[in-house]
Amino acid sequence: MTTATLKDARFWDNIADSYSRKPIADEEAYEIKLSITREYLSPEDCVLEFGCGTGSTALRHAPYVAHIDAIDVSSEMIAIAQRKADAGNVPNVTFREGDIEDPSLETGRYDAVFGLSILHLMHDRDAVLQRVHTMLKPGGVFVTSTTCLGDGQIHWRMLLPLMRAIGKAPFISFFSQNDLIEAHTRAGFQIVHQWQPSKDAALFLVAQKI
Ligand SMILES: C[S@@+](CC[C@H](N)C(=O)[O-])C[C@H]1O[C@@H](n2cnc3c(N)ncnc32)[C@H](O)[C@@H]1O
Numbered sequence: 001m002t003t004a005t006l007k008d009a010r011f012w013d014n015i016a017d018s019y020s021r022k023p024i025a026d027e028e029a030y031e032i033k034l035s036i037t038r039e040y041l042s043p044e045d046c047v048l049e050f051g052c053g054t055g056s057t058a059l060r061h062a063p064y065v066a067h068i069d070a071i072d073v074s075s076e077m078i079a080i081a082q083r084k085a086d087a088g089n090v091p092n093v094t095f096r097e098g099d100i101e102d103p104s105l106e107t108g109r110y111d112a113v114f115g116l117s118i119l120h121l122m123h124d125r126d127a128v129l130q131r132v133h134t135m136l137k138p139g140g141v142f143v144t145s146t147t148c149l150g151d152g153q154i155h156w157r158m159l160l161p162l163m164r165a166i167g168k169a170p171f172i173s174f175f176s177q178n179d180l181i182e183a184h185t186r187a188g189f190q191i192v193h194q195w196q197p198s199k200d201a202a203l204f205l206v207a208q209k210i
Helices: 006-021 026-038 054-066 077-088 123-137 154-167 177-186
Strands: 045-048 067-072 093-097 110-116 136-146 189-195 203-209
Touching: 006 077, 026 054, 026 189, 026 203, 045 054, 054 067, 054 077, 054 093, 054 110, 067 077, 077 093, 110 123, 123 136, 123 177, 177 189, 177 203
Parallel strands: 045 067, 045 110, 067 093, 110 136
Antiparallel strands: 136 203, 189 203
16 A cells, blocks of 8 residues: 555544634645646646645636546545535536545546645655656646655654554654655656745645656
8 A cells, every 4th residue: 555544534534524624824825836836737737636635726726727636535525625616616626535546547647736735644655756757748747735744843753653543643754855855856757846935834846747
């Protein structure tokens, strides 16, 4: 298993409702990330978002592309996302339960893949980077925002495994920003945009398939 386990899916199912009501931590940084992402999108683009959560980001980008396939391992997250799409009458986002490993996802199909607040949750991040690389068309972009807990914040290394053991945290992988960037390079990407809104904030990357 390179990505999610059933335990992970259950964790996210259990918190889906509260997650959907949680305000965005840094609205300004979120809006900047949306607008940087849009610089790489075109109206004819086909996009995949994995780990789409309650769908907010996919729904914001929907008017700027042809279609978004948005998947998440949590059926509860997908149910909330679908309700939002129905309420907003958004015709070009398909929300469905799924994992990035899902063999029904077509390789070489996507102009852009989004993976937001997700790479640090992967059991085998490097396998996921390779998988995303195969899903993209040549020149396509992988847009990510990732918490890099390998850069300091030592207390999390002790706390998070304990929290996971009692069902209060998902699986979390610890790696540094440099490690993440090098992993992109190894998988065949070139970083074309890199931004960290503030110290300890998630690292935002746009990586192009080469
Ligand atoms: C921290 S939330 C991020 C949600 C959304 N991307 C955002 O930025 O708000 C992580 C999401 O990834 C989903 N997830 C975890 N592992 C996954 C996997 N292997 N494939 C697809 N989704 C996954 C969880 O169910 C959860 O909704």
